[in-house]
Amino acid sequence: MAQKTTLLPEVKKHYGDLKNFIGGAWVESSASEWLDDTNPATGEVIARVPLSPRADVDAAVRAGLDAWEEWRETPPLSRARYFFTLRDLMEQHFEELARIVSQDHGKIIDEARGEVRRAIENVEVAAGIPSLMMGYNLEDGAAAGIDEEVLYQPLGVFAGISPFNFPAMVQSWFWPYAVATGNCWVAKPSEQDPLVQVRLFELIEMAGFPPGVVSMVHGAKEAVEAVCDHPDIRGVSFVGSTQIAKLVYARAASHGKRVQCGGGAKNLLVVLPDAKLDTIVPNMISSVYGTAGERCLAGSVIVGIGEAQGPLKAKFTAHASKLKLGYGLDESTQMGPVISRKHQERVLGYIDKGEDEGAKPLLDGRGVKVPGYEHGYFVGPTVLDGVTPDMTVAKEEIFGPVASVFEMDDLDEAIAWINRSPYGNAASIYTSSGKAARDFRYRARAGSIGINLGIAAAMAYFPFGGMKNSFFGDLHPQGRDAIRFFTESKVVITRWV
Amino acid sequence: MSTAAPELATFGSILRFAIELEAATSAFYGSAVDVLKKDGLEALARELSAQHASRHRLLERTRQRVNEMVLEPIGGLDGSRYAFDPTPAPGDAVLARALALEEIAGRFYAETSAAARQALVEASRTFRKLGEESARNAGRLRGLSEI
Secondary structure (H helix, E strand, O other): OOEEOOEOOOOOOOOOEOOEEEOOEEEOOOOOOEEEEEOOOOOOEEEEEEOOOHHHHHHHHHHHHHHHHHHHHOOHHHHHHHHHHHHHHHHHOHHHHHHHHHHHHOOOHHHHHHHHHHHHHHHHHHOOHHHHOOOEEEEEEEEOOEEEEEEEEEOOEEEEEOOOOOOOHHHHHHHHHHHHOOOEEEEEOOOOOOHHHHHHHHHHHHHOOOOOOEEEOOOOHHHHHHHHHOOOEEEEEEEOOHHHHHHHHHHHHHOOOEEEEEOOOOEEEEEOOOOOHHHHHHHHHHHHHHHHHOOOOOEEEEEEEHHHHHHHHHHHHHHHHOOOEOOOOEOOOOEOOOOOHHHHHHHHHHHHHHHHOOOEEEEOOOOOOOOOOOOOOOOOOEEEEOOOOOOHHHHOOOOOOEEEEEEEOOHHHHHHHHHHOOEEOEEEEEOOOHHHHHHHHHHOOOOEEEEOOOOOOOOOOOOOOOEEOOEEOOOOOOHHHHHHHOEEEEEEEEEOO | OOOOEEOOOOHHHHHHHHHHHHHHHHHHHHHHHHHHHOOOOHHHHHHHHHHHHHHHHHHHHHHHOOOHHHOOOOOOOOHHHHOOOOOOOOHHHHHHHHHHHHHHHHHHHHHHHHHHOOOOHHHHHHHHHHHHHHHHHHHHHHHHHHO
16 A cells, blocks of 8 residues: 655745844845855755844844843843743744754754754743742841842843754753843854744744844854954853864953853763663664754764674664655655755765774665655765774764764773763763663763663753863853853842941 | 555654544544434534544644654554545444544554653553543444444
């Protein structure tokens, strides 16, 4: 019997020339350069993105400064109500937002829905700002009759620069908290897939946020540099590659700004012999190949310990080989394309290099063809065996659907590897042993630890972790960390005479 | 006429099929109200139409509450087992077709609940409850057919 697949409709075929959103209005960028935004499954151009110059960033910051005094004097409960309205609008447009993410980024619709859900959850958490932003006090805290208290106050205008891999979610790690605490915000979404941010800003506009409180400027390098250098931006939030995260951190900090920068990763999935392979392998597949491996939490190094090695390799490869590639808007698709032709070539180059250096492809995603999507940027699921620590594929972040398989004798060796790695974003262990899991959790130096879970992505009310070269800064996105990042603590000591 | 066999390899495709099944079943019962009037069963047809419409809404909410941490490829479901015929039936065939729809739903939800149990616990629980409800519906319809 013929099988029925469902190809969901695209929200639009073409989104036109994008505009910036500054001071509560959609305005033409003064850019002289534009970038084509393509649908990675089809290769079709679906929008043109302005590479805005410094002047556009400056206009957004000025709008924020103009709005700031009144916004910070708006009571937290009133500020929260804008988020309730926005949250309802996001729910009403949930499916539309998810489809835009899938069309523009390439991830499958389930993953896109999961991402939009995350964005909504951050808005929901930020709506609790009257409780989240409370300070604390102590009667007679300074001396008898002298009370002491701490207030959390907003600072002014913040800016956020987000990557292509989660075009809806990553901005939401930042801006709802920044704005709910009484700051103003300038967003610079990825120039590779900004369309969902455009739609979200239309919803932000509908929610009625006062002009200038939230602005968006499209762009690339010049806009990022302008954000880092601007004297009136008080802090910068960033997620991207480690190389750029380091540059942004150093440059923005040199101008006295608060900075939080998430970088790259090389995450291990460690499998002990007592792990239940039939249960965990599908989860590992999701970790490695979900979002085509373009996740900073993706497992990219598979480590079988002792007797786990042979069966793990066989089962993992068998499962990976069955993944169905295609357009993310086809609901039967299990893995979509990578973001761009350039990135596809980069990922394929890593597979070539791995093979040149002695790794053996157990599953080779090079040359994959997806019927009906011959112009898409697909890389098939790949498993490289015989990888050694000195190989490039073992050391560098590939950011694609490529697993490197290692064999190790014991858990100590795996933890030592994790702790030696320059990255420290995430690490996961699969085991039935509580003792081994506890040992791993205690000793592994990574910001997000998964126990029998390959994507340990913090919910909105917890900080999104990251250590070593995976995070530069002190306070992480989301949760209480976000509230602290976007506020200054002021101590007041009072004596009534 | 039966629907084409769905390809059920992702959370989204399973939810899509479930939502289509519920919408079609609700519409089927809606169309059966007049046909079953002569047997005094129009209230039952109305009740089941409303019940499946409510299930449809529940599944829409389930689809939107996805957590990507537990999204995993789903294997082992044979879509050909769940092809269904939602077209209105003539008087003497209504109960038989309704029974077939409920049996397919019962089978579909029981099997997807099992397939999703490990990763998608909330969805699995929803599927299990819907499957049990369809089994109860099927029992009621079987009882009527035997009268």
